[in-house]
Structures are given as structure tokens and as C-alpha cells.
Amino acid sequence: MRKTHWPARLAAGCLVTLSLAGVALAAGGQGSQSDPLVTLSYLTEQTTPAILSQVDSMVDERAAELRQQLSDVVDRYVREAEEAASASGGAAVQPDSGGAAYEVVELSAGQTVIGSAACEFLLRSGTALCVSDSSPGLVDTTAGTTLGNGGALTANHLYLATIEGRGIYASTAVTIMVRGDYTVR
Numbered sequence: 001m002r003k004t005h006w007p008a009r010l011a012a013g014c015l016v017t018l019s020l021a022g023v024a025l026a027a028g029g030q031g032s033q034s035d036p037l038v039t040l041s042y043l044t045e046q047t048t049p050a051i052l053s054q055v056d057s058m059v060d061e062r063a064a065e066l067r068q069q070l071s072d073v074v075d076r077y078v079r080e081a082e083e084a085a086s087a088s089g090g091a092a093v094q095p096d097s098g099g100a101a102y103e104v105v106e107l108s109a110g111q112t113v114i115g116s117a118a119c120e121f122l123l124r125s126g127t128a129l130c131v132s133d134s135s136p137g138l139v140d141t142t143a144g145t146t147l148g149n150g151g152a153l154t155a156n157h158l159y160l161a162t163i164e165g166r167g168i169y170a171s172t173a174v175t176i177m178v179r180g181d182y183t184v185r
Contacts, residue, residue: 107170114167119180126174
């Protein structure tokens with residue numbers, strides 16, 4: 001007796017055909033509008049230039065805003081400077097450049113030079129001592145130390161009087177350079 005298997009074969013063939021059709025349909029949907037396929041050439045030729053263009057425009061806008069803010073600040077500063085100049089009788093207002101130039105002062109033995117606050121002394125020649133009623137007397141900005149009353153100054157070191165009334169006593173004839181207000185006694 002021979003059995004026919006044609007219905008099972010037909011069912012298996014239909015199942016295989018349906019499976020292949022489903023796979024083909026799913027593969028055909030790749031790269032469509034609903035499921036786009038992105039390639040490297042698309043990224044480098046389309047997307048990247050578009051993003052860079054957007055970033056450039058945003059940076060340009062921000063730079064323009066900052067330029068405008070800076071211009072406003074400069075204009076306000078100029079107006080305030082002009083108002084200050086007109087309030088001071090028309091004299092030109094100059095920014096502080098750190099004070100006047102150094103002045104060469106020669107002292108004979110026994111003389112004393114007393115400086116105002118922030119006065120600077122530079123001993124060029126001779127022997128001199130610090131004059132101060134309290135400590136610290138002078139600040140040795142060259143060595144980064146302080147000098148008390150009666151301490152000997154070192155030649156070519158820059159000394160700073162941080163408090164009014166500090167100064168230098170000339171033990172011998174000295175030449176000093178002074179920047180700031182001072183009196184000689």
C-alpha cells in the first residue's frame with residue numbers, strides 16, 4: 001500500500017513560500033522613509049555640512065552680540081571719562097601709570113630723606129640706614145625681606161615705604177633714586 005504525501009508536501013511548500021515572501025517584504029522595507037538606511041557618504045556629504053553651517057551661524061550670532069556688548073561698555077567708559085574730564089575743569093584724565101619717574105637725589109652725610117606711603121628708594125652709591133619709628137621700616141622688594149630701624153640698605157636694591165614717615169639716613173654721601181613724594185631733612 002502506497003500512501004500519498006502530496007497534501008503534506010503542498011503545505012510545506014506553501015509554508016516555505018510564505019516565509020520567503022515575508023523575508024523579502026521585510027528586506028524591501030529597509031531604506032524607506034519609515035526606516036531610512038544611512039551611509040557614510042550621506043553623513044559626510046549631507047549631514048555634516050548642514051550641522052557645521054548651523055553651528056557657524058550660531059557662533060556668528062553670539063559673536064555679534066558680544067561685540068555689541070563690548071561696544072556699549074567702551075562707549076559708557078568714554079562717556080564717563082569725558083564727564084570726569086569736564087568736571088575736573090577740562091584737564092585731561094590720564095590713567096595711573098604707576099607714578100612718576102624716578103628722581104635722582106644726592107644726600108650728604110647726616111641728611112635724611114622721608115617718604116610718603118608707597119614711596120620707593122633705590123640706593124645707588126654710599127652707605128645709608130633705614131629710618132623708622134616702628135617695624136617694619138622698609139620693604140626690600142629685591143630680596144623679599146623687611147628692614148627695621150637702623151638696618152643698613154644694600155646698594156641697587158629697591159625699597160618700599162609702606163607707611164608714611166619711613167625713610168633713609170645717609171651715613172656717608174649717598175646717591176639714591178626716589179619715586180613718590182618725599183622730604184629731605
